[in-house]
Amino acid sequence: MNKLFISILAGILIWGGSLRAQDKSLVNTSHSAHAKLSTVNMSDVVWGKGFWGERFQVCRDSMIPQMWKVFNDPNIAHSYRNFEIAAGLKDGEHDGPPFHDGDFYKWLEGVASVYAMTKDPKLDQLMDEIITTIGKCQRADGYIHTPVIIKERKSGKKLEFEDKLNFETYNLGHLMTAGCVHYRATGKTTLLDIAKKATDYLYNFYKHSSDELAKNAVCPSHYMGVIEMYRTTGDPRYLELAKGFINIRSLVKDGTDDNQDRVPFRQQKKVLGHAVRANYLFAGVADIYAETGEDSLMNELNLLWDDVTEHKMYITGACGALYDGTSPDGTSYEPKVVQKVHQSYGRDYQLPNVTAHNESCANIGNMLWNWRMLLLTGQGKYADVMETTLYNSILAGISLNGKKFFYTNPLCVNHDIPFTLRWSKDREEYIKLCNCCPPNTVRTIAEVSNYVYSTSEKGVYVNLYAGSNLSTTLKDGSALKLSQETDYPWDGKINISLQQAPAKAFSIFLRIPGWCDNASLKINGKASKKKLTPGEYVELNGNWAAGDKIELELPMSVKLIESNPMVEETRNQVAVKRGPVVYCIESVDMPQGKRIFDVALSAKNNLKPKRINIAGSEITCLEGDARLYNNPDWNKKLYSELSTESKSTHIRLIPYYAWDNRGASEMSVWMPVVR
Numbered sequence: 001m002n003k004l005f006i007s008i009l010a011g012i013l014i015w016g017g018s019l020r021a022q023d024k025s026l027v028n029t030s031h032s033a034h035a036k037l038s039t040v041n042m043s044d045v046v047w048g049k050g051f052w053g054e055r056f057q058v059c060r061d062s063m064i065p066q067m068w069k070v071f072n073d074p075n076i077a078h079s080y081r082n083f084e085i086a087a088g089l090k091d092g093e094h095d096g097p098p099f100h101d102g103d104f105y106k107w108l109e110g111v112a113s114v115y116a117m118t119k120d121p122k123l124d125q126l127m128d129e130i131i132t133t134i135g136k137c138q139r140a141d142g143y144i145h146t147p148v149i150i151k152e153r154k155s156g157k158k159l160e161f162e163d164k165l166n167f168e169t170y171n172l173g174h175l176m177t178a179g180c181v182h183y184r185a186t187g188k189t190t191l192l193d194i195a196k197k198a199t200d201y202l203y204n205f206y207k208h209s210s211d212e213l214a215k216n217a218v219c220p221s222h223y224m225g226v227i228e229m230y231r232t233t234g235d236p237r238y239l240e241l242a243k244g245f246i247n248i249r250s251l252v253k254d255g256t257d258d259n260q261d262r263v264p265f266r267q268q269k270k271v272l273g274h275a276v277r278a279n280y281l282f283a284g285v286a287d288i289y290a291e292t293g294e295d296s297l298m299n300e301l302n303l304l305w306d307d308v309t310e311h312k313m314y315i316t317g318a319c320g321a322l323y324d325g326t327s328p329d330g331t332s333y334e335p336k337v338v339q340k341v342h343q344s345y346g347r348d349y350q351l352p353n354v355t356a357h358n359e360s361c362a363n364i365g366n367m368l369w370n371w372r373m374l375l376l377t378g379q380g381k382y383a384d385v386m387e388t389t390l391y392n393s394i395l396a397g398i399s400l401n402g403k404k405f406f407y408t409n410p411l412c413v414n415h416d417i418p419f420t421l422r423w424s425k426d427r428e429e430y431i432k433l434c435n436c437c438p439p440n441t442v443r444t445i446a447e448v449s450n451y452v453y454s455t456s457e458k459g460v461y462v463n464l465y466a467g468s469n470l471s472t473t474l475k476d477g478s479a480l481k482l483s484q485e486t487d488y489p490w491d492g493k494i495n496i497s498l499q500q501a502p503a504k505a506f507s508i509f510l511r512i513p514g515w516c517d518n519a520s521l522k523i524n525g526k527a528s529k530k531k532l533t534p535g536e537y538v539e540l541n542g543n544w545a546a547g548d549k550i551e552l553e554l555p556m557s558v559k560l561i562e563s564n565p566m567v568e569e570t571r572n573q574v575a576v577k578r579g580p581v582v583y584c585i586e587s588v589d590m591p592q593g594k595r596i597f598d599v600a601l602s603a604k605n606n607l608k609p610k611r612i613n614i615a616g617s618e619i620t621c622l623e624g625d626a627r628l629y630n631n632p633d634w635n636k637k638l639y640s641e642l643s644t645e646s647k648s649t650h651i652r653l654i655p656y657y658a659w660d661n662r663g664a665s666e667m668s669v670w671m672p673v674v675r
Contacts, residue, residue, distance in 0.1 A: 109182070366393075515577065626648075627649070
């Protein structure tokens with residue numbers, strides 16, 4: 001294994017150690033030879049009026065301060081207190097799960113991302129104080145993991161990597177990412193210096209470790225983290241380390257699908273096991289491909305992407321159907337080799353609703369993976385999945401006021417189920433058993449502006465539609481300023497105006513979402529004859545000038561969606577979509593004494609959009625007619641004669657992400673259909 005590292009010694013001598021200070025994008029692919037697109041700098045996009053501007057305001061004013069309040073209160077989370085104890089500033093013992101550090105780093109990354117847009121000096125000061133404490137926790141060799149550091153202070157012995165489930169590399173990975181984002185947002189190297197020491201430690205550790213220690217790579221956030229460190233510093237050791245991670249995985253003996261290491265990555269044919277660990281791995285491998293161009297990696301990513309989107313992904317973009325189960329392929333007739341999986345992908349078409357796990361981190365991992373696939377290829381199908389996940393399964397993970405969170409995201413909640421699920425049916429301020437999802441959700445919402453636009457050698461890509469202002473430079477260094485005005489996702493009218501454009505011709509690429517039929521386009525008031533294909537980008541090339549205007553119309557009809565009949569749970573049922581938004585029926589909106597499970601939709605629906613307010617947030621609901629059935633009393637019954645008595649009733653459907661904001665309720669995305 002050590003041969004993996006010998007080839008880089010010359011590169012270390014060549015490397016000058018300078019930072020790429022000009023690159024201030026969230027995921028920086030501007031120097032990645034095998035990425036078609038690059039992200040714009042973090043401060044290049046400013047939110048305007050509209051959906052994501054409102055969500056960012058809630059993130060800035062509620063999510064960030066509320067989570068600091070939780071993390072900074074040792075009676076609730078003990079997260080920051082662990083750093084204070086490890087730094088020698090406080091007395092006490094470590095409390096909380098071993099991945100607490102990584103969760104805190106995710107929140108800190110979110111703070112840096114908000115600062116990149118607001119330049120709030122109070123956030124800058126808060127980060128400075130926190131980073132000083134984190135730095136005092138770090139060993140001289142770069143190792144940092146508060147559970148171990150606190151024990152070492154008492155025992156005087158080095159205790160790292162004694163338990164593969166101690167999440168050391170996971171925590172280090174999020175430290176690396178936070179360090180890069182903080183540097184790009186502030187220009188300061190304080191957190192990046194800590195991350196560099198940690199990455200150097202990890203390099204030296206793997207250089208001298210045994211093959212079996214590869215098992216410590218649980219939940220591989222460090223793939224993305226190490227690559228981002230390479231992109232930020234240019235240190236060739238970090239790229240070689242990331243490449244080594246994949247090779248090391250193939251050396252693991254008795255691996256598991258739970259940890260994504262039973263099968264070497266280059267031989268994996270199906271997506272199995274823990275959904276967060278799988279999606280993080282795929283995102284990290286996409287990052288490695290961007291730097292190396294190794295065809296076998298891209299071939300695997302394409303194969304696995306097809307498996308997820310064709311067999312295993314929910315209509316909301318959520319991933320990981322199973323709470324617990326048996327690995328479909330990691331089994332045999334010998335009981336001793338049957339493998340347990342949890343929070344995992346199931347078999348093809350195994351997509352339950354009431355017991356759907358769909359951890360928020362898995363959904364975020366799906367978005368991160370597809371974002372990287374978009375950067376690699378420029379293909380609209382990846383942006384479609386990003387958009388679906390952002391508007392549905394990711395936003396569902398947090399309350400509209402930004403203070404409460406889901407760990408799991410089922411597509412149906414029934415209060416009559418005769419068992420207790422492991423995770424709460426209602427959002428919580430702090431998820432004591434495992435609080436990894438809340439800070440992940442907060443940093444994701446803080447960073448949505450980074451996904452709206454990209455650049456390429458040809459020009460600029462508009463990936464997401466949102467009220468915003470872009471001021472950036474294209475690949476050739478020429479300046480570009482444009483604004484986007486829209487009420488998307490509630491309305492499909494998008495107006496783009498150019499305020500500054502390069503003198504020479506360049507292209508503007510507009511995404512035509514896969515859900516959209518009959519899109520239309522005008523340029524400076526004249527209808528365009530360009531072909532607008534759903535699921536693809538349309539290229540508008542020309543000599544653009546300040547004052548030019550683009551009008552894109554994406555009709556948003558209400559659509560009833562059915563699933564492949566192999567999905568047993570939703571056979572003869574439909575879900576409702578309008579634009580990118582998936583809708584659900586919630587018991588709060590039902591007539592007195594009636595339940596959501598008594599409702600059936602007509603295939604000839606007359607659902608119409610209507611603007612309402614839920615918990616201070618303006619949303620568009622759908623209202624119309626449905627059939628209401630008088631279902632029998634199911635107490636102590638497993639079967640009953642079919643009831644056909646029904647009447648017409650008025651119903652309201654709300655966006656799936658907005659459910660559980662009006663008190664405890666039942667909810668369902670899928671509903672029976674009367675054809």
